[in-house]
Amino acid sequence: MPNIDEKLVPIFEEVLRRNAGESEFHQAVEEVFESLGRVIAKKPEYAESALIERLCEPERQIIFRVPWTDDAGQVHINRGFRVQFNSALGPYKGGLRFHPSVNLGIIKFLAFEQTFKNALTGMPIGGGKGGSDFNPRGRSNAEVMRFCQSFMTELYRHLGEYTDVPAGDIGVGGREIGYLFGQFKRLTNRYEAGVLTGKGLMHGGSRARTEATGYGATYFVDSMLATKGMSFEGKRCVVSGAGNVAIYTIEKIREFGGRVIACSDSNGYVVDESGIDLELVKEIKEVRRARISEYTRLKGGGTYYVAQGSIWAVPCDVAMPSATQNELNGKDAAILVKNGVLAVGEGANMPCTPDAVRVFQRAGVLFGPGKATNAGGVATSALEMQQNASRDSWSFDQTEQRLSSIMRNIHDTCAATAEEYGAPGDYVLGANIAGFERVAAAMTAFGVV
Numbered sequence: 001m002p003n004i005d006e007k008l009v010p011i012f013e014e015v016l017r018r019n020a021g022e023s024e025f026h027q028a029v030e031e032v033f034e035s036l037g038r039v040i041a042k043k044p045e046y047a048e049s050a051l052i053e054r055l056c057e058p059e060r061q062i063i064f065r066v067p068w069t070d071d072a073g074q075v076h077i078n079r080g081f082r083v084q085f086n087s088a089l090g091p092y093k094g095g096l097r098f099h100p101s102v103n104l105g106i107i108k109f110l111a112f113e114q115t116f117k118n119a120l121t122g123m124p125i126g127g128g129k130g131g132s133d134f135n136p137r138g139r140s141n142a143e144v145m146r147f148c149q150s151f152m153t154e155l156y157r158h159l160g161e162y163t164d165v166p167a168g169d170i171g172v173g174g175r176e177i178g179y180l181f182g183q184f185k186r187l188t189n190r191y192e193a194g195v196l197t198g199k200g201l202m203h204g205g206s207r208a209r210t211e212a213t214g215y216g217a218t219y220f221v222d223s224m225l226a227t228k229g230m231s232f233e234g235k236r237c238v239v240s241g242a243g244n245v246a247i248y249t250i251e252k253i254r255e256f257g258g259r260v261i262a263c264s265d266s267n268g269y270v271v272d273e274s275g276i277d278l279e280l281v282k283e284i285k286e287v288r289r290a291r292i293s294e295y296t297r298l299k300g301g302g303t304y305y306v307a308q309g310s311i312w313a314v315p316c317d318v319a320m321p322s323a324t325q326n327e328l329n330g331k332d333a334a335i336l337v338k339n340g341v342l343a344v345g346e347g348a349n350m351p352c353t354p355d356a357v358r359v360f361q362r363a364g365v366l367f368g369p370g371k372a373t374n375a376g377g378v379a380t381s382a383l384e385m386q387q388n389a390s391r392d393s394w395s396f397d398q399t400e401q402r403l404s405s406i407m408r409n410i411h412d413t414c415a416a417t418a419e420e421y422g423a424p425g426d427y428v429l430g431a432n433i434a435g436f437e438r439v440a441a442a443m444t445a446f447g448v449v
């Protein structure tokens with residue numbers, strides 16, 4: 001049995017039974033339960049009215065068929081999901097992921113994490129997540145558009161600015177959000193800008209939303225470093241991934257005086273000791289939609305590419321896993337520690353396995369869990385919703401300032417909560433308990449619903 005309080009064991013067993021085979025969901029619940037023992041010891045009222053049981057059961061789970069036709073006229077069927085996990089703090093909020101690995105368990109774990117993450121932002125947003133096992137790789141614009149239209153034709157009836165507000169995630173960026181919004185508008189005959197976030201700047205999007213997750217993660221790690229009198233200045237950094245989160249993490253680290261020497265995609269990683277050329281990565285990933293192996297081909301001398309292999313073998317001071325769940329295991333963590341890593345910030349959702357987190361914490365490495373570290377994206381989505389509701393549009397600086405103060409605040413809340421519960425420096429515990437307390441307080445106020 002996992003390392004959880006005995007009062008929580010039967011609840012966890014029920015989660016395992018009711019969600020059989022959904023290993024990522026089990027992992028996410030277990031990690032939160034490891035922190036909750038201390039809360040129910042101090043505030044036993046939270047164990048009443050089956051509050052924790054209710055928190056583990058999504059309010060609604062939607063699964064639907066998504067038929068679409070490729071450019072050659074062949075019909076394909078994908079499966080669509082939306083898990084509306086918890087609306088205690090506001091409308092369900094969370095991204096859509098289009099990736100062949102998507103299944104109900106993955107969407108459920110992401111929606112569960114999102115509930116706590118969104119609570120930590122202090123913004124009025126509940127938790128949800130959705131997506132499809134559709135693989136956008138190699139698909140034409142027209143195919144992606146037809147897929148998005150079919151997906152929205154089913155999902156639109158469950159959405160609304162006061163009900164559920166999706167955004168992007170892996171495989172869903174500005175292009176897809178545009179197609180999804182276009183179809184929503186057509187089906188409902190309403191220009192309801194606040195129904196989706198991550199929109200283009202000319203049709204209701206927010207400045208700094210694209211950059212927000214990566215920038216926010218960098219602010220969070222900067223705050224952790226500052227507690228030890230350190231900064232990014234002169235630090236060697238490794239950022240896995242080469243998508244939206246990784247790209248804007250690299251950009252902000254560079255601005256803070258750090259040097260990112262490696263990034264990756266699912267095929268391999270690239271090392272450039274002179275510092276990753278961000279313009280080139282943007283060109284490869286955002287314009288050409290190509291593989292990161294192109295980097296060495298285009299840049300040449302002084303850089304190298306490793307197919308497969310672990311990017312965590314590259315020695316660094318700061319590691320920011322920003323690709324996908326469970327991409328960094330206990331062995332990788334041990335190598336990073338041996339190489340003297342000082343801080344690890346999760347840019348992706350749950351990229352470190354529980355073993356890896358234990359290795360970092362035992363070694364005294366500053367560790368920022370995803371639900372705190374990567375909350376800047378969804379926080380800026382909430383700022384986009386604010387701008388939509390007031391039919392306003394803020395400057396880049398104003399929006400980034402809000403983002404940076406939200407991230408500093410999340411950091412300070414996690415640190416203060418960890419301290420209050422007798423585990424100073426444990427950001428995992430701080431994030432889980434601070435997020436839980438906000439959701440639990442609202443759920444208690446609403447009664448048994």
Ligand code: GLU
Binds near residue numbers: 096166168169374379
């Ligand atoms: N997919 C992002 C996340 O994991 C953003 C969600 C949103 O903006 O709603 O937090």
